[in-house]
Amino acid sequence: MAQAVVAANGDGISAVRLEGLKFSYPGCAASIKDASLDLPRGSRCLLIGANGAGKTTLLQLLAGKYMVGRDVITVLGRSPFHDLQLTCSGQLSYLGTSWRKDVAFAGYGVPLQGDITAGKMIFGVEGVDPERRAALIRLLDVDLYQRLTTMSDGQRRRVQICMGLLKPYDVLLMDEITVDMDVLGRQDLLDFFRSECEERGATIVYATHIFDGLEGWVTHVAYLEDGEMRIGGARSLLPQLSEGAKLLNVVEVWLRKEKQARQARDDERRAASGGREEATPVAPSRTPFDMPSKHLAFFR
Numbered sequence: 479m480a481q482a483v484v485a486a487n488g489d490g491i492s493a494v495r496l497e498g499l500k501f502s503y504p505g506c507a508a509s510i511k512d513a514s515l516d517l518p519r520g521s522r523c524l525l526i527g528a529n530g531a532g533k534t535t536l537l538q539l540l541a542g543k544y545m546v547g548r549d550v551i552t553v554l555g556r557s558p559f560h561d562l563q564l565t566c567s568g569q570l571s572y573l574g575t576s577w578r579k580d581v582a583f584a585g586y587g588v589p590l591q592g593d594i595t596a597g598k599m600i601f602g603v604e605g606v607d608p609e610r611r612a613a614l615i616r617l618l619d620v621d622l623y624q625r626l627t628t629m630s631d632g633q634r635r636r637v638q639i640c641m642g643l644l645k646p647y648d649v650l651l652m653d654e655i656t657v658d659m660d661v662l663g664r665q666d667l668l669d670f671f672r673s674e675c676e677e678r679g680a681t682i683v684y685a686t687h688i689f690d691g692l693e694g695w696v697t698h699v700a701y702l703e704d705g706e707m708r709i710g711g712a713r714s715l716l717p718q719l720s721e722g723a724k725l726l727n728v729v730e731v732w733l734r735k736e737k738q739a740r741q742a743r744d745d746e747r748r749a750a751s752g753g754r755e756e757a758t759p760v761a762p763s764r765t766p767f768d769m770p771s772k773h774l775a776f777f778r
């Protein structure tokens with residue numbers, strides 16, 4: 479059961495609010511079965527869960543990619559699906575694993591690919607505060623003269639992140655974006671996000687499997703187990719963290735429990751079917767083309 483946190487900002491409007499969210503992709507079983515969460519402005523919330531728990535789906539729902547009821551998901555008091563201004567204005571920003579889609583999502587009128595330099599890409603975004611841009615280029619150590627086609631994955635990721643942060647968002651949704659960054663780059667970025675939250679009241683929801691150094695960073699947690707929000711609220715819900723426990727160890731305990739329960743269920747089902755289940759070929763319920771781009775990478 480999710481434990482809601484009362485919004486702490488002055489106007490009483492939460493940065494992010496989910497109320498009994500349920501969601502299924504067309505023709506599929508529910509990916510999100512029950513999720514409630516209330517994040518005040520200035521939160522840095524970690525979205526945690528095993529593979530397939532629903533993190534990307536939840537972030538995309540928060541970003542307004544799929545339609546749900548107006549009151550089921552609100553960002554800054556508005557429905558991200560119905561209120562296009564939220565994303566068009568840059569108030570709500572999404573950074574995910576798909577480079578081309580994110581840049582397109584951010585609505586930047588710049589070429590999305592081709593043999594151009596990082597500088598051309600970054601300076602092609604209009605209406606940006608030059609000081610913010612310079613600070614981000616420095617923070618992310620972007621070589622403005624290097625061509626995108628010659629960059630490593632991590633270098634290209636830095637350009638992507640730079641582009642995504644050029645405009646000062648109020649709510650930022652991030653899906654595993656630091657995965658191919660080096661230690662220093664990741665640490666500097668986390669420090670930057672902390673100052674964005676503390677100084678501007680920005681709110682961040684960050685899905686990751688890398689928990690290194692996040693114990694002191696995180697203010698809120700959202701733990702999804704197979705589409706259900708098991709824990710959702712302030713970090714005080716995890717008193718272990720204040721007692722010096724590592725987030726990795728806390729999460730490991732949750733995921734091991736999940737895995738055991740899942741395997742016990744599978745064993746029971748197999749026993750009940752007299753072992754026939756294993757012999758029955760399973761028809762694929764989804765083609766590669768139905769899958770999110772991060773999974774599609776395997777099929778390219």
Ligand SMILES: Nc1ncnc2c1ncn2[C@@H]1O[C@H](COP(=O)(O)OP(=O)(O)OP(=O)(O)O)[C@@H](O)[C@H]1O
Nearest residue numbers: 503506509528529530531532533534535768769770
């Ligand atoms: N486009 C889609 N169509 C149908 N089912 C989908 C689609 N995208 C995801 N799913 C299913 O929804 C569930 C949640 O997937 P999701 O990608 O949100 O998980 P996740 O927590 O982000 O996983 P990971 O840690 O592996 O990135 C999974 O069962 C997945 O198979």
